[in-house]
Amino acid sequence: MSESLLTTACHQWHVDHGGRMVDFAGWEMPLLYTNITDEHHAVRQAAGLFDIAHMGRLFFSGPDACRFLDHLLTNNVESLKPGQIRYSLVTNESGGILDDVLVYRFSDFYLLVVNASNRLKIVDWIEQQREGFDVQIDDMTCEKFMLALQGPASLGILNPLAEAELSEIKYYYGVETKVLGVDALVSRTGYTGEDGFEVVVDQAEGLALWERLMADGQSAGLVPAGLGCRDTLRLEAAMPLYGHELDEETDPFTAGLNFAVKLQAADFVGKEALIAAKAREDRKVRIGFTLEGKRAAREGAELYDGDQKVGVVTSGSFSPTLDLPLGMAYVEAAYAEPGQVLEADIRGKRFPVKVTALPFYKRDT
Numbered sequence: 001m002s003e004s005l006l007t008t009a010c011h012q013w014h015v016d017h018g019g020r021m022v023d024f025a026g027w028e029m030p031l032l033y034t035n036i037t038d039e040h041h042a043v044r045q046a047a048g049l050f051d052i053a054h055m056g057r058l059f060f061s062g063p064d065a066c067r068f069l070d071h072l073l074t075n076n077v078e079s080l081k082p083g084q085i086r087y088s089l090v091t092n093e094s095g096g097i098l099d100d101v102l103v104y105r106f107s108d109f110y111l112l113v114v115n116a117s118n119r120l121k122i123v124d125w126i127e128q129q130r131e132g133f134d135v136q137i138d139d140m141t142c143e144k145f146m147l148a149l150q151g152p153a154s155l156g157i158l159n160p161l162a163e164a165e166l167s168e169i170k171y172y173y174g175v176e177t178k179v180l181g182v183d184a185l186v187s188r189t190g191y192t193g194e195d196g197f198e199v200v201v202d203q204a205e206g207l208a209l210w211e212r213l214m215a216d217g218q219s220a221g222l223v224p225a226g227l228g229c230r231d232t233l234r235l236e237a238a239m240p241l242y243g244h245e246l247d248e249e250t251d252p253f254t255a256g257l258n259f260a261v262k263l264q265a266a267d268f269v270g271k272e273a274l275i276a277a278k279a280r281e282d283r284k285v286r287i288g289f290t291l292e293g294k295r296a297a298r299e300g301a302e303l304y305d306g307d308q309k310v311g312v313v314t315s316g317s318f319s320p321t322l323d324l325p326l327g328m329a330y331v332e333a334a335y336a337e338p339g340q341v342l343e344a345d346i347r348g349k350r351f352p353v354k355v356t357a358l359p360f361y362k363r364d365t
Contacts, residue, residue: 008053009145009206017224025116027054029227036228040320043192043233046221047151049213050230055146056119057200058126059138060110068133069110070266072126073103074252074274078266080105085172085187087260089252090114090122095273096248097255098125100240102189104174111185111200113146115242129269145206149213150196150225150233152363157217158197161209162186166197180209191230193237193361232317238288238328238359244299244314245286245328251277254330256286256358284311285336288328288356289344294318296325297344297353303329304343304350310335313344319360326360 005028015021019030030051032039042048060069069077075088084105090098099118104111114122123139130137149158159166164177166186174187182205190196201209214222231241240246245255251274252261263275277283291297296316303311311331319326335342338357343350 006054006142008051009203010051010053010210013207013210014051014224019224019226022227024227025054025119027116029054030224032226032228033224036226036232037320039223039225040229040232042221042223043151043194043225043229044321045151046223047149047153047157047196047217048192048223048225048229049210049217050148050150050225051210052148052198053141053145053203053206054116056112056114056116056122056139056141057144057146058112058114058123059140060112060135061108061138062135064133064135065110067266068130068135069103069112071133071268072129073101074261074268074270075103076262076265077103077105077110082107083173083175085174085189087172089257089260090125091252091268091270091274092248093270093273095251095270095277097242097246097250097252098122098248100242100246100257100260104185104187106174106176106185118242143203144200145203145209146198146200147206147210147213148190148192148196148198149217149222150190150192150194151222152195153217153220153222154194154196157213157220157222158186158199161212161216171195180205180212182209191239192233193239193359194233194363231315232320235315235317235326235328236319236321236359236361240286240328241315245330251283253278253280254283254286283333284330285333286314286328286358287311287331287336288326288358288360289342289353290322290356290360291325291344291351291353293351294325295346295351297327297346297351302345303331303335303353304345305335310342321361326356328358331355
């Protein structure tokens with residue numbers, strides 16, 4: 001593994017505990033520890049602990065922080081309540097998606113969490129857009145550590161370590177509190193389709209928190225979880241992934257992310273293009289699909305109706321929870337109705353796929 005890769009506070013722990021380390025967006029990160037299926041089931045049934053310190057963490061403060069974020073993001077930042085978190089998109093002038101992000105409002109600052117693969121691009125984009133705004137922007141990605149504790153046992157594991165009563169935090173809200181006696185941002189968010197929390201602390205505190213959670217959570221079934229099962233979990237929950245369902249050629253309406261675009265809110269970059277995109281009737285549709293058997297239709301596989309190509313797979317995998325292959329794709333609108341049967345070209349052979357309503361998996365609340 002290249003010495004030039006960035007590492008998190010828990011890097012050596014991952015190596016010492018059998019993590020299969022891979023290059024992910026310039027970071028050396030654990031893909032898995034035992035196997036993807038076992039880690040996946042642990043998150044659905046008990047809890048999994050993910051190192052997500054590779055995600056970008058950008059802090060915004062100053063008189064124009066809110067106004068600037070409303071200029072940058074498609075969703076409404078001004079209406080955020082203290083502690084509230086909102087999913088949003090960064091779009092370019094033509095309405096293409098530069099990144100999908102979470103924006104957090106805290107007492108006297110905002111936090112933007114961006115994808116690791118897009119962090120430098122977004123930092124450059126922010127610099128291009130900030131003229132005329134009195135805002136301070138601090139990229140604290142390497143100064144802060146972030147983990148995700150996901151699964152039904154998460155609250156019971158984390159709550160005893162936090163000063164705040166975490167059961168009172170609503171989904172997509174967060175608090176400034178102390179965890180293990182150190183300052184922390186704790187949010188009820190995640191990328192797995194399960195209940196859980198994401199925690200930001202100073203880099204120097206990351207390893208101690210990780211080790212304490214692993215020790216305290218062992219009796220509840222907590223396991224360390226890698227990027228491999230993070231992908232299968234998010235796919236079952238039909239959460240789009242940048243570089244697969246989302247890119248600079250795709251607009252939010254095509255991606256099915258209408259809820260993240262507030263055209264009546266502030267004037268943001270790409271707004272005029274998105275007004276036009278929303279009115280289009282010929283755009284493709286993001287769908288789910290399932291197959292019989294064990295063979296998955298992977299990214300790039302083409303979908304057909306007879307001899308006519310009607311779509312392309314963006315993500316595909318075997319679902320440990322549902323015990324069948326599934327995926328997401330973009331298809332022409334006429335082929336997006338759940339129950340419709342198409343064919344996937346998998347290595348030159350055709351296999352029937354059934355269009356399936358999203359999400360594939362939804363936890364009991």
